[in-house]
Amino acid sequence: MFHKITSTSLGIGYIGKGAGTAAAAVTCLVWYVAHPDGHNFIPALIVTLLITALGIWSGNIVEAVWGKDHNRVVIDEVAGMCITLLWVPVTPLNILLGLVLFRFFDILKPLFIRRLENLPGGWGVMFDDILAGVYANILLQIILRFIIH
Secondary structure, three states, rough: HHHHHHHHOOOOOHHOHHHHHHHHHHHHHHHHHOOOOOHHHHHHHHHHHHHHHHHHHHHHHHHHHHHOOOOOHHHHHHHHHHHHHHOOOHHHHHHHHHHHHHHHHHOOOOOOHHHHHHOOOOHHHHHHHHEEEEEEEEHHHHHHHHHHH
């Protein structure tokens, strides 16, 4: 039961179509509320690492029940969205840009992201979204430094 709750991000994964986007959007809201000053980078990094480790662990467990990378599992979107927002000033615009960029990379899976889905168990569940988050973060950093600011 614990792994179903965590892997579905407190049940968001059960909403069906659009659950990944919903999980990413909820993550954005929580990120905004939890980081009002935008300077909590160390705690944010620790939480992101813990979510990632929990996702790998729970992904391994629920795969035996639901099958490989089931669409109910959305903790990977939560981790990827957190990675997207690391070291980014917390503003509504920045978070919205991060959400759009993360979902772009997560859905289209360019630049070797799709290959990571082939990793076994929870590793495959999590690492495609981790790389999508890394790419989204890099692009967001570039946009914020050279285009917006």
